[in-house]
Amino acid sequence: MIVVMKQGATQSQIKNVIEHIEQLGLKSHIIVGTELTVVAALGEKRDGARQALETLEGVDKVVPILAPYKVASLEVKKEPTIVRSHKLTIGGTQIGVIAGPCSVESRQQILDVAHIVREAGATGLRGGAFKPRTSPYAFQGLKEKGLQLLAEAREATGLAVVTEVMAPEQVAMVANYADVLQVGARNMQNYPLLEAVGESNLPVLLKRGPAATMDEFLLAAEYILKTGNRQVMLCERGIRTFEDHTRFTLPLASVPYLHQKTHLPVVVDPSHGTGKASLVAVMARASVAAGADGLMIEIHPEPDKALSDGFQALQPQAFRQLMDDCRLVAKALGKTLG
Ligand code: PEP
Numbered sequence: 001m002i003v004v005m006k007q008g009a010t011q012s013q014i015k016n017v018i019e020h021i022e023q024l025g026l027k028s029h030i031i032v033g034t035e036l037t038v039v040a041a042l043g044e045k046r047d048g049a050r051q052a053l054e055t056l057e058g059v060d061k062v063v064p065i066l067a068p069y070k071v072a073s074l075e076v077k078k079e080p081t082i083v084r085s086h087k088l089t090i091g092g093t094q095i096g097v098i099a100g101p102c103s104v105e106s107r108q109q110i111l112d113v114a115h116i117v118r119e120a121g122a123t124g125l126r127g128g129a130f131k132p133r134t135s136p137y138a139f140q141g142l143k144e145k146g147l148q149l150l151a152e153a154r155e156a157t158g159l160a161v162v163t164e165v166m167a168p169e170q171v172a173m174v175a176n177y178a179d180v181l182q183v184g185a186r187n188m189q190n191y192p193l194l195e196a197v198g199e200s201n202l203p204v205l206l207k208r209g210p211a212a213t214m215d216e217f218l219l220a221a222e223y224i225l226k227t228g229n230r231q232v233m234l235c236e237r238g239i240r241t242f243e244d245h246t247r248f249t250l251p252l253a254s255v256p257y258l259h260q261k262t263h264l265p266v267v268v269d270p271s272h273g274t275g276k277a278s279l280v281a282v283m284a285r286a287s288v289a290a291g292a293d294g295l296m297i298e299i300h301p302e303p304d305k306a307l308s309d310g311f312q313a314l315q316p317q318a319f320r321q322l323m324d325d326c327r328l329v330a331k332a333l334g335k336t337l338g
């Protein structure tokens with residue numbers, strides 16, 4: 001349920017509503033909007049709860065939340081959520097670009113790439129230190145050493161570091177170095193991991209599972225939000241279909257669909273979404289045109305030598321071009337990109 005407070009409701013009336021919600025055995029979640037304050041009451045349905053809350057002072061009305069996800073729902077919060085870390089801003093009229101290699105491979109590689117990313121005008125640096133690889137024999141990442149190199153690249157450039165965490169017991173270590181925790185597609189429904197990244201209180205980039213529906217995706221985000229962490233971004237990275245001309249199928253309609261259902265910002269990853277370097281820039285432009293709040297792009301100075309995903313990595317010049325082209329599309333929509 002959502003308890004909608006009257007315009008001008010006092011702090012003590014809001015506090016009283018929260019106390020009542022908790023006495024009913026429900027969890028409260030306050031959202032202060034520009035015009036109204038609403039308090040979401042989350043948990044199992046209770047007989048009489050709605051009536052009890054409706055009669056409290058300062059309450060305008062109590063309405064059920066129809067969507068299966070609650071805190072993620074636009075019914076609970078109308079204003080778009082904006083995620084910020086260092087110079088990276090994702091949401092509202094700002095399209096944030098996170099770029100970097102698939103994997104951190106060496107000090108030289110990540111520092112070179114970080115400078116390329118910054119000079120092209122992006123504000124987030126990606127790079128996997130813990131890599132979820134299909135084959136157990138493939139490069140698994142530099143692990144803590146990779147995190148240290150990412151932190152060094154942040155110090156050198158001011159970029160926000162976005163990196164994947166694969167297990168709940170790794171969250172504390174990764175959070176020690178990273179600015180944004182990435183939950184990978186394979187882990188979208190790893191519920192203990194979702195709770196652990198939520199509790200870290202760092203912003204989280206949640207990737208869509210390749211076989212997840214939109215409701216499953218939003219309910220996964222709900223696990224993070226339920227911990228009280230509101231800094232969640234959704235990332236469309238393509239789904240598995242019968243198609244094999246691309247690595248995955250990138251359904252861009254999910255961007256406007258998600259904007260109709262949630263206040264959370266939506267990032268698109270056309271690198272994994274297509275798996276082909278030659279398709280990435282066009283799909284990045286299309287993502288911006290579809291209303292994406294952010295882009296995640298894999299780049300590498302020497303893609304043919306990359307230890308993972310070289311086939312989908314853009315070379316520096318192609319990335320600079322992508323940034324210039326996407327900036328034009330963003331401008332046409334009254335947004336800025338960087
Ligand atoms: C990645 O970002 O490098 C990655 C492994 O992505 P996904 O989880 O979307 O496959």
Ligand code: MN
Binds near residue numbers: 102103272298308309
């Ligand atoms: Mn990759």
